[in-house]
Each structure stands twice: as structure tokens, then as C-alpha cells.
Amino acid sequence: xxxxxxxxxxxxxxxxxxxxxxxxxxxxxxxxxxxxxxxxxxxxxxxxxxxxxxxxxxxxxxxxxxxxxxxxxxxxxxxxxxxxxxxxxxxxxxxxxxxxxxxxxxxxxxxxxxxxxxxxxxxxxxxxxxxxxxxxxxxxxxxxxxxxxxxxxxxxxxxxxxxxxxxxxxxxxxxxxxxxxxxxxxxxxxxxxxxxxxxxxxxxxxxxxxxxxxxxxxxxxxxxxxxxxxxxxxxxxxxxxxxxx
Amino acid sequence: xxxxxxxxxxxxxxxxxxxxxxxxxxxxxxxxxxxxxxxxxxxxxxxxxxxxxxxxxxxxxxxxxxxxxxxxxxxxxxxxxxxxxxxxxxxxxxxxxxxxxxxxxxxxxxxxxxxxxxxxxxxxxxxxxxxxxxxxxxxxxxxxxxxxxxxxxxxxxxxxxxxxxxxxxxxxxxxxxxxxxxxxxxxxxxxxxxxxxxxxxxxxxxxxxxxxxxxxxxxxxxxxxxxxxxxxxxxxxxxxxxxxxxxxxxxxxxxxxxxxxxx
Numbered sequence: 001x002x003x004x005x006x007x008x009x010x011x012x013x014x015x016x017x018x019x020x021x022x023x024x025x026x027x028x029x030x031x032x033x034x035x036x037x038x039x040x041x042x043x044x045x046x047x048x049x050x051x052x053x054x055x056x057x058x059x060x061x062x063x064x065x066x067x068x069x070x071x072x073x074x075x076x077x078x079x080x081x082x083x084x085x086x087x088x089x090x091x092x093x094x095x096x097x098x099x100x101x102x103x104x105x106x107x108x109x110x111x112x113x114x115x116x117x118x119x120x121x122x123x124x125x126x127x128x129x130x131x132x133x134x135x136x137x138x139x140x141x142x143x144x145x146x147x148x149x150x151x152x153x154x155x156x157x158x159x160x161x162x163x164x165x166x167x168x169x170x171x172x173x174x175x176x177x178x179x180x181x182x183x184x185x186x187x188x189x190x191x192x193x194x195x196x197x198x199x200x201x202x203x204x205x206x207x208x209x210x211x212x213x214x215x216x217x218x219x220x221x222x223x224x225x226x227x228x229x230x231x232x233x234x235x236x237x238x239x240x241x242x243x244x245x
Numbered sequence: 246x247x248x249x250x251x252x253x254x255x256x257x258x259x260x261x262x263x264x265x266x267x268x269x270x271x272x273x274x275x276x277x278x279x280x281x282x283x284x285x286x287x288x289x290x291x292x293x294x295x296x297x298x299x300x301x302x303x304x305x306x307x308x309x310x311x312x313x314x315x316x317x318x319x320x321x322x323x324x325x326x327x328x329x330x331x332x333x334x335x336x337x338x339x340x341x342x343x344x345x346x347x348x349x350x351x352x353x354x355x356x357x358x359x360x361x362x363x364x365x366x367x368x369x370x371x372x373x374x375x376x377x378x379x380x381x382x383x384x385x386x387x388x389x390x391x392x393x394x395x396x397x398x399x400x401x402x403x404x405x406x407x408x409x410x411x412x413x414x415x416x417x418x419x420x421x422x423x424x425x426x427x428x429x430x431x432x433x434x435x436x437x438x439x440x441x442x443x444x445x446x447x448x449x450x451x452x453x454x455x456x457x458x459x460x461x462x463x464x465x466x467x468x469x470x471x472x473x474x475x476x477x478x479x480x481x482x483x484x485x486x487x488x489x490x491x492x493x494x495x496x497x498x499x500x501x502x503x504x505x506x507x508x
Contacts, residue, residue: 135369
């Protein structure tokens with residue numbers, strides 16, 4: 001039988017058990033990566049070359065090389081260094097899980113930093129000047145004026161990055177992590193039925209990312225009150241137009 | 246005018262400012278006493294906006310002193326480096342006393358009009374929320390946009406935005422108001438509503454420095470006029486005298502050209 005529905009269902013169910021690990025990798029790497037990215041973005045916009053330059057180099061290196069290579073370097077490469085093997089970090093970098101997490105986090109930090117930098121730079125200079133003219137100190141200005149506007153400006157780009165990260169967790173399977181793709185590979189080697197297995201895996205990633213995209217849409221909706229209002233109003237106007245037509 | 250000595254609200258002395266190799270102010274001194282409404286006139290490029298921005302340190306003069314309400318701003322003007330305030334805290338304190346209204350309004354787009362007006366009293370001055378709200382609502386009432394309190398800046402016309410910006414400036418209870426071409430970005434039919442608000446403020450005896458292109462308005466409203474040309478004050482004095490008997494050729498030309506363009 002070329003396409004086995006029962007097997008498809010069984011596969012789907014067994015792949016579900018990989019979801020928690022995939023989500024955990026994605027969530028932890030996005031969380032730590034975003035903290036790192038925030039620091040990098042601040043360095044990029046600091047207008048101090050000795051802060052800007054290291055951040056630029058970091059972003060250049062991590063955006064310019066494949067994530068898979070980064071995972072391999074951390075997992076296979078670091079153990080070549082006796083200094084690391086004998087250090088307190090070894091129990092961490094000995095584990096494939098932590099290596100995958102480190103690679104994912106370092107990688108997303110590079111991309112997210114540029115997204116955040118774009119958000120920070122999008123705040124109109126006049127509004128920053130108005131805040132300064134009101135006597136706002138730098139931190140207050142950053143917190144009250146820049147961050148709220150930068151956040152909502154960067155959300156569409158950042159949601160892309162998070163979706164990419166959910167998919168990138170599949171690369172962790174190459175270093176023995178049994179998340180969705182890891183389990184899928186194992187099932188294929190046992191059954192020789194790649195179509196059903198990969199269709200199931202694809203469907204799971206699709207649904208996860210559907211939820212991620214909706215969550216970001218919701219966040220955007222809640223952070224843009226005036227756009228929300230305008231859209232409601234324009235809908236009303238359109239409906240009226242239809243009635244008249 | 247009763248012969249009383251009024252305190253200097255804003256005093257600029259020997260202000261020089263350069264942008265790179267270009268010096269735009271060549272040593273300008275100007276004093277506005279309490280209750281003065283000073284118009285700063287001049288063609289574009291004369292340095293009038295830069296001069297106004299030196300009052301609240303949005304531009305830091307390369308040399309010269311600025312005092313607001315008798316307090317001199319301490320500046321670090323060592324040669325060979327960009328001038329900067331010696332004490333940012335002092336500047337922030339003085340900025341609360343000299344509020345600015347900008348040409349392009351610069352309302353914060355993520356806040357409602359009411360939140361825009363409450364922002365500085367609440368978060369910079371740390372005043373009580375209820376008090377800030379009541380005062381903000383009264384100010385919006387006063388500039389005629391109370392109905393727009395829960396709208397966002399993008400939903401307002403230019404004239405309404407500028408009136409909101411004036412309310413925002415007043416909310417800090419400043420001693421001095423600085424207007425940087427407040428009507429230059431407005432459609433002609435919206436200029437009047439903004440000028441009316443400024444006119445009312447002048448009538449209350451508020452101290453104001455106004456950079457403007459509205460000559461008729463400057464003549465009606467300001468007590469003193471300063472005419473800037475190529476980074477220097479060419480002529481200054483009581484407004485009525487200056488407009489009736491311009492002494493310098495430059496200012497005479499300026500008045501004539503404006504007269505020609507507005508008729």
C-alpha cells in the first residue's frame with residue numbers, strides 16, 4: 001500500500017511526544033537569545049565605536065555562517081580544546097542539549113539584534129527631542145518613549161525570527177536530540193516510509209507556527225491601539241459604503 | 246508701562262554655535278524679562294531656530310552663557326571637543342521651566358492626547374496622577390480639544406496636534422514657553438486656531454520666545470522683537486517701534502519682502 005493512513009496516524013501520535021522538547025529548545029533559545037540581542041542592539045546604536053564594532057563582528061559572524069555549522073562547531077569542535085574539557089564548563093558542553101541550545105540562542109541573538117536595532121531607529125527623532133525638551137532623563141526616555149514604539153515596530157520582523165527558530169530546532173536532531181525531527185528520522189529508519197513520517201512532522205511544525213503567528217498577531221493588536229481603532233473605523237466606513245452602493 | 250524692574254526669565258549672552266566648520270551664531274545676546282513676549286524674526290538660515298534651541302540646550306552653544314530664571318546652566322565648553330552641559334540633571338530641571346513647542350508638533354504617537362499631556366507632570370515631575378489628569382483635562386479644555394482626549398495624535402488635524410502640544414508644554418507649569426515656528430507646518434486654514442491659543446497665552450502675561458514667520462502675528466502679540474541676520478542680531482527693540490520705524494536696512498527689506506509676499 002503506497003500510503004498507509006493507520007501508519008500515518010500512529011506516526012503522528014509518536015511524533016507528538018517530541019513537541020515538548022522542540023518547544024523547550026525554541027522557547028529557551030528565543031528567551032536567552034533576545035536578552036543577548038537586546039545588549040547587542042544597544043551596542044549597535046550606542047554611537048561608540050568600541051561597543052559598536054564587537055557587536056557588528058558578532059552579528060556578521062553568526063548571520064554569515066549556517067546554523068548547522070555553528071551547532072557542529074559547538075558540539076564536535078569545542079571538545080578538541082583540553083582547556084575546555086578540563087574546565088567547569090565541560091559538564092555543560094558535553095551535553096548535546098546544551099550545545100544545541102547555545103547554538104540556537106547565539107544564532108537568533110544575531111538576527112534579533114538587527115531587528116531590535118531597526119525598531120530602536122524607527123522612533124522619530126522629533127519625538128525623542130520632545131521628550132528631552134520635557135526634561136526626561138535618558139533612562140526614563142528610553143523606557144517611556146523609545147521602547148514602547150520600538151517594540152511594536154519590530155514585532156512583524158521578530159515574529160518571523162521566532163517562527164524560524166521553531167523550525168531551526170529540527171537541526172538539533174543532527175546531534176542526537178530526539179525532538180520532532182529526531183523521532184521522525186528514527187521512525188523512517190525503522191519503517192522506510194518517509195512520506196507519512198515527514199508529512200506528519202511537517203504538519204506538526206505547521207500547527208506550532210500557526211499558533212506562534214497568531215500569538216504575535218494578538219500582541220501586535222494589543223500594542224497598536226490607534227491602528228486597531230482606525231481599522232475598526234475604516235471597516236465601519238466600508239460597510240456603510242457597501243450599503244449605499 | 247509701570248516702571249518696575251522685572252527679573253530676567255531667559256538670558257543669553259555671547260552665544261556662539263557652530264555645526265562642524267560652519268558657525269551659525271556669532272555671539273548673540275538676548276534677555277527676555279518676565280512677562281515679555283519676544284518675537285525672533287529672520288530669514289531662513291539666519292540662526293533663529295538654533296538660538297531658541299540653545300535656550301533649552303537642544304543645541305549646546307560652543308561659547309556663551311544661558312540663564313533661565315536667574316540660574317546659569319553650567320557648560321563644559323573646553324576647546325577641541327563637542328560642547329556639553331556639565332550637569333545633565335541641572336539641564337533636565339531647567340527644561341521643565343522652559344517648555345518647548347515644535348514646528349512638527351512631535352506628539353508621542355503611542356500615547357493618547359491626554360496621556361501626552363500627562364506624561365511629563367506624571368513621570369518627570371512625579372506629581373500625583375489624579376492631579377495630573379485633572380490639570381491635563383483642564384488644559385485640553387482650554388485649547389479646545391477636550392473631546393479629543395482619548396484620540397491618538399495620528400487621528401488629529403495639524404492644528405489640533407499643535408494645540409495638544411501647547412497643552413503638553415503648559416502641563417509642566419513652565420515659567421517660559423519656547424515656540425519654534427509653531428505654525429510653519431500647518432495648512433493655512435489651520436494657522437488661525439493655533440495663533441489664537443498663543444495670543445491668549447500672551448494676554449495672560451506669560452513669558453514667551455517665539456520664532457515665527459507670521460509677521461502680522463509677531464507685530465500684534467509680541468512686546469519685543471529681535472531680528473536676526475546671518476547669525477547676528479541686526480536690530481531689536483519694542484515691537485511697535487521696530488515695525489513703525491525700522492532702523493536697519495536689512496529689517497526694512499525683510500518687512501518689505503514679507504509685505505510683498507502676503508498681499
